[in-house]
Amino acid sequence: MKDKEINETIALPKQPKVGYHIGASVLTEKGNISVTLEYNCHLQKQYQSHQGFVKLKVKL
Structure with a gap:
């Protein structure tokens, strides 16, 4: 039996370049x-x- 080669390509969606994290906390x-x-x-x-x-x- 001959060796077989399997090639797989996975397409990922383009990720955004800019993101924002906003937060606040209050302690009483x-x-x-x-x-x-x-x-x-x-x-x-x-x-x-x-x-x-x-x-x-x-x-x-």
């Missing part, structure tokens, strides 16, 4: 309670991503 504390709010945004030409969270801490 009062007594034994602290609250953190955070928001992140990622922007590219045809793509948007949003993420946020709230973190509550109570010190016992």
Whole structure:
């Protein structure tokens, strides 16, 4: 049996050259309670991503 060679070409979409990451966070504390709010945004030409969270801490 002869050796066979397999060639495969994969075409990937062109990636955007410019993207932006924007974020903000706020931390507030009062007594034994602290609250953190955070928001992140990622922007590219045809793509948007949003993420946020709230973190509550109570010190016992």
